[in-house]
Amino acid sequence: MADELVHYEVRRGIATITLDSPHNRNALSSQLRRELREHLSTAAKDDGVRVVVLTHTGPVFCSGMDLKEAAGASAGDQGVNEFPAILEQLWTSPKPVVAALNGPARAGGVGIVAACDISIADVKATFAFSEVRIGVVPAVISVTVLPRLLPRQAHELFLTGETFDAQRAKEIGLLNAATDDVEGEVRRYTDMLALGAPGALAATKQMLQQERSTNLGKVFADMLELSARHFGGPEGQEGITAFREKRKASWVPAED
Template structure:
């Protein structure tokens, strides 16, 4: 719909969710949070969707929470409870989520980037954990950001609030690739095409495996991984993938239109 702040489109197995609130730099207003939540749910529950791309209009990816709304508001009104749910949706989505950044991300916007599985940024994009400079703590976003960042970089950037560029963001683990702006869409498509080749259940199980804490006992780890491997090797997707490989064709799960 034209009056939405967040748009949703599905094409060839790719669900594109677009933040479209450039007047406030795609800040996480009450309305934007609600629409984003709804579209993420739609993508997860749509069997036709294989990969989710989170992108934006305007020069800024996301400036974080809407501070004009937050001023003088209670914790609930500030979205303290809603925003973690959005980060959890992204982090636990069984479909891979790719963040496409043509512009800056700040505060909560960086938390969203970190919650996505893969992040591709234009090399002109910048980032900052600006919370301490307005007297607040980057507590909620730390849940998704800290697993991505090198510890020394996390201490430096959380405490100073310094702005850093996309190339540094790649070296510290926040984004996967920083490319010239003209190459951004091509690079995002390269990743979505690769992800769409993966079997849906295998991708979901692999995401869970990557996120689960590992026991300290290696015997337990190997036992769990052997069970996981055998279950998918002998399952419908594994058998279809093997058959397709032998028959030199694409598996049935690869989107064709």
């Protein structure tokens, strides 16, 4: 049986999913894709999981599709067909997902970074949409990347395939932080996210991703209904009570 390429661990409500295929720079091989999907599903279904952290071993976060597997494959048989499901799992996860990069991301790896809610990279990490340089199109990843990037920079970087650094990735909207202390910054974000109520976080993610009507009255009516539902719901009432009683809400994980 092949060794596991993606590891899963839960501690204090944080599910850590670790890509562990350094021999091919954590490329999206069929095994890695399958295991990643399984672990993302496990985290989404586990009521004890509050936040998901996606990280890696080795010097590279993710180099994109496994080109050795793709060589000689027919159209529609290069793993591309199931990759959208991974990006959709990340994008629609009811639990906030934090990407932690201690190294570069390329192509599909950048799509994964964009699909996460919060992405943090080492200042030395680099990025590139390298697809056009090998004769393919960054089509699937555009679904998660384009909502993050400024339009002018998206055209430049998609068309040239140029490598860019973490600071620029932050400036154009791909990253939340470029830091020399990835672990500390991840911990800062996960600590903040754990303060949010699970249902409220899931509903807020859904609200952020939905298309808005051009009818302003309808938008306000929908948002008023959403707000009222959560104010009057169990989480809202518990949060208000905890605030008044100057205590932590029931969903906040206990300290070690």
